[in-house]
Amino acid sequence: MDESPPIRGTADADASASAARGGLDSVMSSRVDARPDANDPLRSALIEEAFRQGRAGIPMMAIAMLGMAGIHWLMTDTLIEPLWLLAGLSVVSLRMAMVVLHALRRERLSIRVRARMFEWPLMLNSLVWALLPVLVFPAAEPTERLALITIIAGLAGGGAALLAPVLWPSRIYILSLMIPASIMILDTPGSGPVVFILGLCFALAALFSHSQARNALVISQQRLIENQSLLGEMDEQRVLVERLNQELLSAQERLLKHSLKLETEAEERSARMRLAISVIENTAEGVMVMAPNGIVLEVNPAFTRITGYASEDIIGRSASLLRSDRHDDDFFDLLWSRLRSTGRWDGEMWSRRSNGEAFLERRTIDVVRDAEGIPTHYVSVFNDVTEDYHKDQKLLHQALHDPLTGLGNRKLLLERLEHGIAQARRLFRKFGVLILDLDQFKAVNDSLGHHVGDQLLCEVAARLEGRLRASDTLVRLGGDEFVILMAGLDRPGDAAVLAHELLDSFAQPFELPSHRIHMRTSLGIAIYPDDGTNPDVLMKNADMALYAAKSAGRNAFHFFRPVFAEQARRRLELELALREAVDRRELSLHYQPKVAASDHSVVGFEALLRWNRGEEGFVPPDRFIPVAEDCGLIGQIGAWVLAEACGQVARWHREGHGWQRVAINVSARQLAHDDLVGMIREECGRQEISPRLLEVEVTESCVMANPEQTGPILKGLRDMGVSVAIDDFGTGHSSLAYLRRLPVDVIKIDRSFIREAGEDASAEAIVKTIVDLSRTLDMGVVAEGVETFEQAEMLAGIGCGILQGYCFARPMPASEIERRWDE
Ligand SMILES: Nc1nc2c(ncn2[C@@H]2O[C@@H]3COP(=O)(O)O[C@H]4[C@@H](O)[C@H](n5cnc6c(=O)[nH]c(N)nc65)O[C@@H]4COP(=O)(O)O[C@H]3[C@H]2O)c(=O)[nH]1
Structure with missing residues (x-):
């Protein structure tokens, strides 16, 4: 078989159709399938058509066979016809089986197999038909032959149309029917040659009509295929279009969503922008x-x-x-x-x-x-x-400055000290630390009030500042203590010059709005690096020098000397020992009698504190009482003295000695800080003695330093019945005006006047004046330190009522008193 025409695309379908119409050759060249796996839609369609037409032709074929065999068999009654019929029907069955098989398995079969399934049974069928004339004609009658050939011709004609889908098998089929029959009829008498020729002509006509039918079928199939292809393409295009439409729709949807998102984002952005602008517009920054x-x-x-x-x-x-x-x-x-x-x-x-x-x-x-x-x-x-x-600067200033005077404070002092020391070390220079303390400032504060005290401090600060160089630093440590740092000293003498100037500057009184105050000062000086190389040591040594200046009588300055350190050390040692002494009961009271000048009878006693340090012996009160005052122990010691003295008074009274008052010494600190009146009341209550049996001795300087404060306390004591005596009278600077107003019962003339009275007429005159004064003020008078009978006589002569001194008795323990006076 020839090659089938290739499948053309839609564009050249018309050309293909005209080629098919153009000639038999082109149609003849189409065959069912020459290649095993050719994907040929035309061939596939022709095979399909062949099977389809076969479904109608094959039953007809079976009927024709039955008819032919039946007719002839009835006439001849031989076995040939049944055998032929059997063969024919077998072939027809095979073809039918192929038709069914094709219908069922068509999809899985290649074009080539499908073609063979149709062609080969058809060839067998052709053979069966070719045998029929050969088997039947020799014995058949002329009319019978004519009838058979007519039927065969009819079958050939029908096959030419029905078998149009296949080419050569159809032609073989037509020729197999017509050629043997025509040849076998040739010897038929009369009409044999004519029928022979007619049979050949009919065979050619059948072949021609088969070609025409096939040609038409091929063209129609091609068109059909092309149409189907076009339809397929259209479907594809439609699907494509639909898909594109879908994609377009989803793209549109996405676009819409995106644009919505963009719009939202734009809105959010613009809202944020508005917010940001409003924040920027309204921010405080x-x-x-x-x-x-x-x-x-x-x-x-x-x-x-x-x-x-x-x-x-x-x-x-x-x-x-x-x-x-x-x-x-x-x-x-x-x-x-x-x-x-x-x-x-x-x-x-x-x-x-x-x-x-x-x-x-x-x-x-x-x-x-x-x-x-x-x-x-x-x-x-x-x-x-x-x-x-x-504010920070102010806080910093506040942190480093004294709010009252505006001078630097302790913190600033330490900073400047460190800086000054570092600088002096670097430049190999000296550096002076001057500590300055106002003498008796407390008296001003107490007597004139803190307000005046503050004014004075400000004036002092201003006066000091006026004397200093810009490079010097002046700070107020607190209270009435000032410190001056002298930078860049060439020699310690420069500090002495400044100290002199400062002391001189205090010679002029300070003019305050309401008062004019004379104030003196003391200074202690330490020099870097001679007296110390760090702030603590320098400050401590300057402080010791100040202490020395004050001890030496105030209104002076002192450079630090190592001996001060030794003194300070001893002082500290004494302080520690004194603290222990209180606990160890090393303290005791001695009593010194006071006698009447007239008959030397005992009228009372003065309780005097004694500290027996064992192996070191007695420590004089003049040494340890200032230490006790400085370190604050005096309160505790004073309370002990009060309790001890009251206890002794109570014992003496219980024992019926009948002695009168016992005087106790009270320090300035006790007056200032302790509730003396309350303490005495309590102690008298506890010992069940009358306060009238007690006398309180307060030094003149203590009273006069602060009469405003001491006055009410003394009054409180007197109101309670306690007698008040001014000790060491004549050594302080008593103002007569004050003295007159003060609630004082007794004046004790200082023993220095008594000692000098015998030798110095003026001293005697002073003693007499004091005695007269006390009489004028309606106060009692006691002369202390009476050591000789001459003194006693002289004092009695000038009217001094009570005498006290070694002349009569030294201070002694209570037991000794009892022993001597009981005798
Ligand atoms: N040269 C000489 N001295 C005589 C004579 N008669 C008495 N004295 C001494 O004179 C001092 C009198 O005491 P003061 O003037 O109150 O002076 C006292 C007093 O101010 C203070 N004192 C003593 N005991 C206490 C106390 O318990 N409390 C307080 N705060 N001070 C006390 O210590 C100072 C010294 O006391 P004392 O050493 O006991 O010295 C006593 C006494 O022993 C004499 O004829 N010649």
């Missing part, structure tokens, strides 16, 4: 946006509020307009280099407002860059911290 060249592009209202520049005054101008002269170029170089390297600068800087006023701002500058990282803007956010700065 100044905001300034600058171009990379420093030109201001935008500012917010806070900027205007802080700097005073309205936006129209600053926008378009250089930000350097705000620059103050408080930073040098190095500052700004550092700022820009930090900004360039890190993208941000933050810190504090001084800027200038539009009115020229400098202000401190805490500023952050950020670099804004584009996608390529090139700076496009600088955004500066700042707030005015000038007020905070001034």
Whole structure:
């Protein structure tokens, strides 16, 4: 068989059809399938058509066979016809089986197999038909032959149409029917040659009509295929279009969603933008946006509020307009280099407002860059911290300065000391520390009130400051203590010069709004590095020098001497021992009688404190009482003295000695700090003795230092019945006006006057004056330190009623008193 025409696309379908119409050759060249797996839709369609037409032709074929065999068999009654019929029907069955098989398995079979399934049974069928004339004609009658050939011709004609889908098997089929029959009829008498020729002609006509039918079928199949292909393509296009439509729809949907999202985002962005703008507009911090060249592009209202520049005054101008002269170029170089390297600068800087006023701002500058990282803007956010700065400065000043005088305080002193020492060490210079303490300042404070005391301190501070160099430092340590640091000393003598000047400056009284006050001062001086190389040691040594100056009689200055340290050490030792002495009961009271000048009878006793340190013997009260006063032990000791003396008075009274008063000594500190009146009342209550049996001796200097404070206390004592005596009278500077007003019962003339009275007429005159004074003031008078009978006589002569002294008895323990006076 020839090659079947290739399947053409839609574009050349018409050309293919005309080619098919154009000639038998082209049609003949179409065959069912020459290649095993050729994917040939035309061939496939022709095979399909062949099977389809076969479904109608094959039953007809079976009927024709039955008819032919039946007719002839009835006439001849031989076995040939049944056998032929059997063979024929077998072939027909085979073809039918192929038809069914094809219908069922068509999809899985190749075109070639499908073609063979149709062609080969057809060839067998052709053979069966070719045998029929050969088997039947020799014995058949002429009419019978004519009838058979007519039927055969009919079958051949029908096959020409029905077998149009296949080419050569159809032609073989037609020729197999017509050629044997025509040949076998040739010897038929009469009509044989004519029928022979007619049979050949019919065979040719059948072949021709088969070609025509096939040609038409091929063309129609091709068109059908083309149409189907077109339909398929159309379907594909439609599917494609639908898919595209779907994609378009979903793209539209996505686009819609995206645009909605973009719209939402744009709305959100614009809302955020509005919010950001409103934040920037309303923030308390100044905001300034600058171009990379420093030109201001935008500012917010806070900027205007802080700097005073309205936006129209600053926008378009250089930000350097705000620059103050408080930073040098190095500052700004550092700022820009930090900004360039890190993208941000933050810190504090001084800027200038539009009115020229400098202000401190805490500023952050950020670099804004584009996608390529090139700076496009600088955004500066700042707030005015000038007020905070001034507050901090004020706090710092407060932390380092004395609020009353405005001078530096202890903290500043330590800072300056450290700095001064470091500097002196570096420059190999000396450095002076002068501690200054006002003499009797407490008296001013107590007598005139703290307000006046404060005024005095301010005046003192101002006077001291006026005497110092700028390089010196003056601080107030607290109370009435001042410290001067003298930097850059060449020799210690320079400090002495200043000390002299300062002492001299105190010669003039201080004029306060309501008072004129004479005030003196004492100074202690320590020199770096001679007297110490660290602040603590220098301060301690200067303090010791001050103590020495005060001990030496005040209104003086002292340089530190190592001996002071030794004295201080001993003092400290004494203090520690005294603390233990109280616990160890090393303290005791001795009693010295007071006698009547008239008959030397005992009228009372003075209780005098004794400290027996065992192996070291008795420590004089003059040594340890100032220590007890300084270290605060005097309160505890005084309470013990009071209790002990009251207890002794109670015992003596219980024992019926009948002695009168016992005097106890009370220090200035006890008067100032303890509730003396309450203590005595309580103690008398506890011992069940009358306060009238007690006398309190207070030194004249203590009373006169602060008569306003001591006056009420003494009055309280007197109101209770306690007798009040002024001790060491004549040594202090008693104001007669005060003395008159003070609630005093007894004046004790200091023993120094008594001692001198016998030798010095003026001393005797003083004693007489005091005695007269006491009489005038209606006070008792006691002469202490009476050592001789001459003194006793003289005192009795001038009217001194009571005498006390070694002349009569030394201070002695209570047991000794009892033993001597009981005798
Ligand atoms: N040269 C000489 N001295 C005589 C004579 N008669 C008495 N004295 C001494 O004179 C001092 C009198 O006491 P004061 O003037 O109150 O002076 C006392 C007093 O101010 C203080 N004192 C003594 N005991 C106490 C006490 O318990 N409390 C307080 N706060 N001070 C006391 O210690 C000072 C010294 O006391 P004392 O050493 O006991 O010295 C006593 C006494 O022993 C004499 O004829 N010649």
